[in-house]
Amino acid sequence: MSSPAAARSATLPPLDLGRLPAVTEALAARAAEHDRDASFPAEGFTLAQEAGLLTATVAARHGGPGAGLADTARILRALGAGDPAVALVTAMTLFTHAAEARTAGWPAAAYGRLLDEAAAAPVLLNFLRVEPELGSPVRGGLPATTARRDGAHWLLTGRKIYSTGAVGLSRMLVFARTDENPVRVGSFIVRAGSPGLTVEPTWDHLGLRASRSDDVVLDSVRVPLADVIGLAEAGDTPGARPDPETGAWSALGLSALYLGVAGAARDWLTGFLHERVPTALGAPLATLPRFQTAVGEIETALFGANTLVDTVAARVDSGDLAAAEQAGAVKVLAVRAAVSSVEGALALTGNHGLTRANPLQRHYRDVLCGRVHTPQDDSVLLTTGRAALARSGHRPAPKGN
Template sequence: MSRPLPRIAPPDPDRLPEVGAALAARAGENDREAAFPYDGVAAAHQAGLLTATVAERYGGPGGGLAETVRILQVLGAGDPAVALVTAMTLFAHAAQARDGSWPERAYERLAADSAERPVLVNALRVEPELGTPIRGGLPATVARRRGGHWELSGHKIFCTGAEALGWMLVWARTEDEAARVGSFLVRGGSEGLRIARTWDHLGLRASRSDDVLLDAVRVPADDVIGLAEPGAGGGRDTAGGAWNALGLSAMYLGVARAAQHWLTGFLHERTPTALGAPLATLPRFQSAVGEIDVALSGAERLVAALAEAADAGDPTGAEQAGGAKLLATRAAIGAVEQAVALVGNNALTRANPLQRHLRDVLCSRVHTPQDDTVLLTAGRTALARRTLTEGT
């Protein structure tokens, strides 16, 4: 390590509810204005949440996936836009803790800066023509070698937190005849980098997942991760996949819990004249709220258990993470949809947050791994298991 790094304080779990409440107070306004939640990100930083997974060797607390799941569920209930940019940053630090793939000098700078101020990190991979790279294909974004540096040119879409990112891991290919691919480290605000405000989404409006345009953006020669021929990277990153699947599942379960919280308040307050008592006193509503609570509690326990397994080195945590995401996101979406059905027109009134929770929770389906991929993998595994059983 080239220089002493400042110590990064661990997150204070007692402050989590306070941060979540502060985010919730501004979430509706940020959603209406589609404005990036800088105040919320600052609050997360001050509570040590953005740096919870920085490794101890870099001065950080070295938090694991189970702690990340707890953080993201609370932040998701407060403001999922803050939770999502926090998740991407925590995942990047956790990946460095596992495999040390960043150039040492660059990551030391990131760690030192993160001790002082909020520094958001995200991987920019999706492109207009390519779509999500998990489906295969090479990026159109090109890195050209120019003496002691690279020049990156290309177009990335769905770049969460684009305007506020301190570091962007831009997936690109070299212009060699035998192209190599890797993630090039681009600093936010670099010359030749432009944010196009294209984000006009149904949900997670405050995430500002805008387009990033790169025009001969300079990157130091060594600031690249995993540069290799396509398919030479050693296979799928199962650990990273588990962090992504379980962390984002927790975030959307937080959204559903926020919806449930609003629902129970509404049912206690709503007293129809003909009934003469709050809706909360009716068995029909009590049973429906119970169904929501059971579904969410089961999904939360599954996600938490697999996160703890992953932290303990149990391969079950990674192997079952995709299936857990499918179950958790279905539970979260179903819970919010059921809340909307119970409330009726009031649920879709813009003045009430339930319509925002519905729009936000629907975004859970688009994150990798998507349902069709999870089910295809699970089906093939089950069929292969039957074949092996018959052969014994």
């Protein structure tokens, strides 16, 4: 049974997808500055909140729009074209609300308070899972971060790395183990500013520099006993390996984000080719068949990848489990298309594309980050290959002519 709907005393901002082009433009205006300084783009989340984007996936039973994966992909593609750091933290927030919409796991009171805050200001959420020794729990293993019971609270102690948006998060959902026997694991709801919570500025990355994916250190941070999501015996490792639908949201949503980055790179490229008029040519580079063909390659790759993401996202929204299980393969294809498209743009522009004053080099650094998100290529290809071999069984291979 689902928990009761969260008690509400405020109204969430309405979702306005018509504002996406303006939000994209506003984010893009400051993206280079935030990349250069590795500064958190707080004003970008205010724009997203005012357009209802940060709460788009809040369930209708909680007073939200209840947006599905297809609309979420549309949002993340637009934000990724403007500032992928804003898009990435927004993605984590939207995925969290979407998971709650599908299967209630938050304590009703805690979720109600969170939504009341989200009605008035940006409320950013993320699951903190990765640790120095563990790596990503998706590949197995128990977290070192420990929750010890102390009266009416848990005391959390540990370190999380690659904690996207850490400096701006309102709630950190910390994957941790209890010190009980048998051990239980779950995601403990930690409020920003809690005593014993420290964000260490360790993020010094090639791409997505403004995402501030810093280390989070917890030293006996107090969490009410009830404020845990999915607490269960460690043998089940809840939350470590996502169910197909949860995995599809992450794979397709992030694919859309990086396709947005690639789309921004394409737009800069086409503008450059129209503006660049070499003296010897006496005409824009855009008039040359070689450049037209190369842009056609990029446009075709992005069209195919975007269509694939949107089509499979719509199928997931319709309840198609087979589509959800194929989302990892879609991510492999989409991220490859995004990266190759930006690489193609760099090949066409040479030194111009790699000049710090031009955004193409930033788009390239950012789009490369698409490869590191779960599911990663090796795990997707292994699973897909095994499934294909299992389907074929021991049937003899067809003979050639």
